Amino acid sequence: MTESTYRIQGATGDWEVVIGLEVHAQVTSNSKLFSGSATAFGAEPNSQVSLVDAAMPGMLPVPNQECIRQAVRTGMAINAQINKWSRFDRKNYFYADLPQGYQISQLYHPLVGEGSIEIVLDEKDPENSTKTIGVERIHVEQDAGKLMHDQHPTMSYVDLNRSGVALMEIVSRPDMRSPAEAGAYLTKLRTILRYVGSCDGNMDQGSMRADVNVSVRKPGEPFGTRTETKNVNSVRFVMQAIEHEANRQVDVLESGGTIVQETRLFDPNSGTTRSMRSKEDAHDYRYFPDPDLLPLELDDAFLEDCRGSLPELPDAKRHRYESDLDLSAYNAGVLTADVETARWFELLLAETAKAAGKQPAEVAKQASNWLISELFGALNKLGTSLEESPVTPEKGAELLALVAKGTISGSAAKQVLELMLETGDDAGAIVEREGLKQESDTGAIEAEVDKVLAANADKVEQYKAGKEALFGFFVGQTMKAMKGKGNPKVVNEILKAKLG
Amino acid sequence: MSVDTATVAKIASLARIQVNAQEIEAMVPELNGILAWVEQLGEVDVSGIEPMTAVIPNQQRLREDVIDADPLTGGGKRDAVLANAPAAEHGFFGVPKVIE
């Protein structure tokens, strides 16, 4: 566990920042939490709205099993208490994006209780920079609709497509002490959700938003009054919002003011927060158990099914890469940071091992280094991602196997990758076409070596007399004679044997 | 517990029901009469008693995750959803402009 040293320097001394995050993550499901309408992003306004979502008179909620299952699996992934008895409560307030006049949520008996998430603060030194952030609870609730303010001079427009989509609200403990810790927490949470498959983590489509609770205090003092900045939708913005909000609070306190517990809004353009006028109204949500729903009781078979369907999770995978594949902590961290990267890497590894006729562990370093330094670099330059890479794991494996078997040299491999990305062709075809194959046939190389040694008998004498620096000369001559296509490893070996 | 005019005004505002001073005046004794009467519940010894959660012992059923499985509770019916709207505009519900 590391202690944060992040402080805001004020006129009256150093201030510590206390941060808690409430993350709303859209549950991956086909249909909504309490109705059968679709959840797909980007549909025509109000086209994915049922009579239930529009809160027509007499409409009733019936919960979607998949949403419950995904929330339970998420809870299990953070080692949280799963509550076999939970229930839904109504949170009452009036807003145009909330058709029922209440949100169905869980206050008194959430589905998931206490859990935790381990974050890494220094990717270069993951073993010595971890911190555990407590998760207080995960509850399931309905999303609201969307208000559009810029389509009409005097009206706002309401689109209820999102209304009723299932959310998990993942509430952290106020355990974070710097923007970096909050960033790492949010990133790690996103990683876990994507591994579990309970949320796509798509922050720019609003699949994950964070309500950021920030307060400041002098180190060692009790918690100060917090503000809640709503719906911040990127890791960078969360860090910015915290930084701005903490500094604002320090300024207020140091100039003799007090912090008002309030809801604030983050402006991504200016990187600042401001008080939210429309929600100034006294928060009295009058929570009570939703009488349209019954207590949710989960049986052991359901829980076992949830547990059994969990994939290997990022922390376990990282440790396995380090111990079983002997990867560096850094590489293991990079490869497990996203479920798609890990999936890609594991395919690459399996295919490479198969093509090279080796055990995965034997090619793991080669594969991880190539993926991280070669392919990531190349994709970065092209401004594309692994998901959209024209080089598939299978194609990458073919290339790596060519290197592993000595068919091409490492430097030729770089050239081949560039051409693969450019043309989409297979490695083998490119090597053939470009004549990049290196000669590994010992007979052919031996013949060339013999010629070189015969032509340079004097230098052989000198070498044998102790001028060992001449070894490089023989290598160079042999490679030259083979027009650079001799496998340097084989050339070395044969020369060594011949020269004794 | 009893309510005064300020409390009634606050409750009415929470409930989004516009009331004038006269109405509030009239409501105060009415609500206090009802509240005083229901407060006899305080006499009941409820130690060890759980609040009722399901009137007929029963537990929550869960639905399969299928889109529009029942047309009555599925989407794809924008016209039906907007049919009774006081201000349906371009496929949206119109409301007075909201400033956030």
Added chain:
Amino acid sequence: MTDLTELGVAAIRDGVAKGDFTAVEVADAFNANVAAAQDALNAFIVATPEAAVEAARATDAKRAAGETLGKMAGVPIGMKDLFATKGVQTTAASHILEGFKPEYESTVSQKLWDAGAGMLGKLNLDQFAMGSSNETSYFGNVISPWRRPGSNAPLAPGGSSGGSSAAIAARLCPAATGTDTGGSIRQPAAFTGITGIKPTYGRCSRWGVVAFASSLDQAGAMAHDVTDCSIMLEAMTGFDPKDSTSLDMPVPEWTANLSADLKGKKVGIPREYRVDGMPAEIEAIWQQGIAWLKDAGAEVVDVTLPHTQYALPAYYIIAPAEASSNLARYDGVRYGLRDLPDGANLQDMYAATRAAGFGAEVKRRILIGTYVLSAGFYDAYYTQAQKVRTLISHDFMGAFSEVDVLLTPTAPSAAFALGENADDPLAMYLNDVFTVPASLAGLPAMSVPAGLDAQGLPLGLQLIGKPFDEQGVLNAGLAIEQRAGFAAKPEKWW
């Protein structure tokens, strides 16, 4: 030819099936009664004569084709205007829903249409089913067809299903749907000399029924007699996957198993229902009921329901709390009334719309409900009330470990005059003193007409059964019905 409007559900259905008369003749006859009584009784908010005739034609055609007819084939009924009916205005008797035409049909009404019933119209009720006298409807009071002798003073038909009770008593329909949250089927049935049953909570789907208090609301049948109620109830009930609180149980064959022989049955008389100031006539009819049930072979025993006196106050916390939330959706955005004063913002629009759209009693209950749920008061009021509710339920379970069914009066008085209790909400609430406990416990309960008071007004007796034991309630009701021989009718003045 007999006056078809004198017939009940079974008689109409069987007569149509046998070819004694056609369903269209029946529909025409009731349509005529509906039209003739509308100005005087105001039982309907909307009449739908074409719908009744159309359903009747379909039944007649089916019969002609030799197809199997449904349980309610050829029977035109009234639909309480709390049930959403596709394309037909559905208002809950509130201005806030005036003009609302649902794009959907409630499960219960759909089941009735599927069983061959036809719709005569949408029946008036207390606004959002909040009331016991039908004086809170935006569309005007319903007037009971009953009158005190020598008086023209309009009497309450009971509430909230007062349109239903008045229409049946006045022969505007042979049967009607009701909904019962704290007694809204049973009390109006008692006031008008008809029969009404509310089944176990969860038997009837709440899908498409405008909600008042979700944990209490339950639809049921209202008709002239026990058999008719039983037939209609079979057609209305059944599992609905769209309602989370719907009971996933088969619908029993209540009608086929009706029996007034109560040998081996025990009937409980809850001593706490003998309340202070109860009129002697109510006590007398109760004693009469006990005698009838004994005569039917039942053993009658005293039982205790110690928390009875707390049922009404608990109800008046729970029901308004749920209502305050259930009625939040009426905000002028998606349907119904919108009141948008000049320069109003969104929240102003809500407040203006709801002030203009809701009646006084609805506002009163929303405010009570909002208050009892608000910060700092929730546990003292709501949680306490739900705990008391648990105790009330335990009381019933205790009694039902000894007896099969309970007998009580339905209401503490016969019908009162309109306006009599209008200024005193508490006096009005006390009307439900005998009906509310069973509602809080979700139990099946029914009112059967038992006799007349000294003024010639009907009095009802209530039977309360174990969860799922509608049969026990219906059978005990039938035993009383057969012995009471209640045949009184309001004298036609409209």
